[in-house]
Amino acid sequence: MSNNNALISPFAKKKIAEAIRLILAIMVTVVMVFPLYWLLATALKTEDEVMSATITFWPKVIQWQNFSYVINKVPFFKYMLNTAVVTALQMSSELLLGILAAYAFSKGKFHGKHACFLIVLGAMMIPIQVTFIPLYIIIARVGLMNTYWGVWIAGCVSSYAIFLLRQAFMTVDDSYLEAARVDGMNKLGVLFRIMVPMCKPTMITVALTAFMGGWNNYFWPKVIVKVQDMYVLTVGVQRLRTSYGGEITNNYHQIMAGVLLSIIPVFIVFAIFQKHMLSGFTKAAMK
Amino acid sequence: MKKKLTTMEIGGRTVHIRPEKFYWSDFFMALPAVLILVLITYYPIAELIRISFTDWRLTSNVYDYVGFKNWNWLFTAKTSTRYLSNSLRITVIYTVGNIAIDLGIGLLLAHLFNRLTKPFAAMRALIFMPRYIAMSSCGIIFLWMLNTDYGVINKMLEWVGVTEHINWLGDDQNALISILILTGWHGIGYCMMIYLSALLGISKDYYEASSLDGATGLQQFRYITLPLLSPTTLFLFITTFISSMKVYQSVDVMTGGGPRQKTEVMVYYIYRLAFDDNRLDRASVVALLFFVILLLVTASTLRVTNKNVHYEA
Helix, strand or coil: HHHHHHCCCCHHHHHHHHHHHCCCHHHHHHHHHHHHHHHHHHCCCHHHCCCCCCCCCCCCCCCHHHHHHHHHHHCCCHHHHHHHHHHHHHHHHHHHHHHHHHHHHHHCCCCCCHHHHHHHHHHHHCCCHHHHHHHHHHHHHHHHCHHHHHHHCCCCHHHHHHHHHHHHHHHHCCCHHHEEEEEEHHHHHHHHHHHHHCHHHHHHHHHHHHHHHHCCCHHHHHHHCHHHCCCCHHHHHHHEEECCCCECCCCHHHHHHHHHHHHHHHHHHHHHHHHHHHHHHHHHHHC | CCCCCCCEEECCEEEEECCCCCHHHHHHHHHHHHHHHHHHHHHHHHHHHCCEEECCEECCCCCCCCCCCCHHHHCHHHHHHHHHHHHHHHHHHHHHHHHHHHHHHHHHHHHHHHCCHHHHHHHHHHHHHHHHHCCCHHHHHHHHHHCCCCCHHHHHHHHHHCCCCCCCCCCCCHHHHHHHHHHHHHHHHHHHHHHHHHHHHCCHHHHHHHHHHHCCHHHHHHHHHHHHHHHHHHHHHHHHHHHCCCHHHHHHHHCCCCCCCCCCCCCCHHHHHHHHHHHHHEEEEEEHHHHHHHHHHHHHHHHHHHHHHCCCC
């Protein structure tokens, strides 16, 4: 060891360490990205390439018909529409109700404010996996099974969103609000024209979290939607794994094509808001 | 807006104090969210308790109250205790494994990727990416990669001499490991990012001062980094704990609880009781037990760790 230290200067040593770090980091990244690469590569292969004894890393001829197979086998665009509608409903109600409640909890004055906020925080401790049986019974009784509203209702308010928005609103100085009130703006005006624009980064974080939660939701839609035509994408894509008779199939090139199609919207959002998403997710944790 | 000011004498000075106000408008802004939350989270808990005293089947609309019959079933019947203890055990093993993988590897990667250059930022974004994709979709991808005969993982293992194809999903012991691999891949990037932003918050002074005193890198990690990261670790521990206990998607897609109930976690067991066995009553009892376990462990973790966590950096 001491010999080595004498031979290699501290500067060179540091450089070697950084090179090793970079190589290790690239290796880890390759391993982590590989499943997604494999999803793409498989989706473009023929059945023979998928079921061959040797690994084909990239298809010889790109098989676009895998995608048309998926679209024809299941009502793919209907699934996508269902998912989009439910996600849009969920995003708008989470944001609207969240903003209103967060204003009341940060700047509002009313008795029971503390108790109400505790109710909101406590709801975070009660996951849908505990409450789904009574919820299922309630939804069935009011006739909302297999409807957008039935899927929406379980995620229409997020206590997490209220919590994040309240944190953001609390940082807005009261002087802004008083100035606006003096100018004759009413409460809703103050809220939506002053506070919401001032807390834009948190708004984006909450909206993106709601989008992800809605688009990737699986458990509740699976419980509440029993009609195939009303499936959301996450549940509907699973149908590609079974034949018409219900047997498990091995047509993985087509299954992967379906999965790939279903996650493209997420990647588009990811590409547009990439910066916001990374900082948003981590910022939320630091609160 | 009228302002009634109350005057008070405090310490010889006259102070104006605005009395506590009650604005109906503020109250009504909070009301919809609070009401809905009560309706979709608290009320179902009360309903769960009620259903647990009935003999409600999924297939019928009429039911009777049967007292503690379901609770008796839960704690004494052979079938329930066997499946219940099995699902509890599987859930605990999965939770411990998932926390160890996510937090352990997440912390390692946070150190490895602790460089603020562009290539490293791009690689971090790539590692974070699985987080955006639905677990059910990720499950299908891994189902394919772990396929016994054609899966790419078994074929790559051939390169290093493992010619016997591993039965990843059909084998009693491998099935849970496969699920841990999937959820680990999905969650590591998040833990890495959270740990990294915490690492960047630690002042460089600590490391400079300690290296002047002759501390080695390992000592610095043990006595500076780890204690100062403890609030982050607590946060990640609790969030990962809760999400691991609730695990369902990955199990449903990958193994369906099998083979031989070897991956039947709590939520899967509750779901099976309710929708495959049609026993809403029994499912409710197990769901309540699950809820109590969640609450107790989270509360006790907070209690115990609050004493050992260093909040000052």
